[in-house]
Amino acid sequence: MRRTRLNVVPPSAKGGVIEAEMMGGMGEPAHEVINVVPVPLNNTNSLQSLVDATISARESRTQRVRRLQEEAKSLAREQISELEILIDATAKMAHEIAEGGEAYPVGARELSRRLADELPRTLQTLRIVAKKSL
Structure with missing residues (x-):
């Protein structure tokens, strides 16, 4: 049976650590530490970047469709x-x-x-x- 324990540092801290402890196959705990850094999100900028990414993805798809049609x-x-x-x-x-x-x-x-x-x-x-x- 596997046990998982996560310790998450709140996003108010500058850097955080997630510590995961899982039982390995031999019954010994395996430790893994993952560093988590909170990223401030500005809603208008992230929304605009999402729109920009979507438009560029559409353009690349359009170009790909044209290339495949020509091929x-x-x-x-x-x-x-x-x-x-x-x-x-x-x-x-x-x-x-x-x-x-x-x-x-x-x-x-x-x-x-x-x-x-x-x-x-x-x-x-x-x-x-x-x-x-x-």
Whole structure:
């Protein structure tokens, strides 16, 4: 069982001491002394400093939000660029399969032909949408 005893010096003193005695695990008391210095509070100054701290915290949060939004937009642009590259590569590969002749099954050639026709338009649409949005 732990016992705690605190002796607190009233704030009217210049410096105070808090003495804590707790029973350690071996049954021996452990002593710890904490110095307490009273701080005079001026209500208007502390209120103003609290308001100033709140405003500066809001500004830093606002700046952080802006930075994170810009970072998200940058990552989105990168991912769209990667998608454009992949669509272009897929269109080229689809064209190769469509022109591959008898080595490829008829259904695969037909599907590849359609993709080779559609993907360049899809890529163009994606680029236009990305320029307008980002």
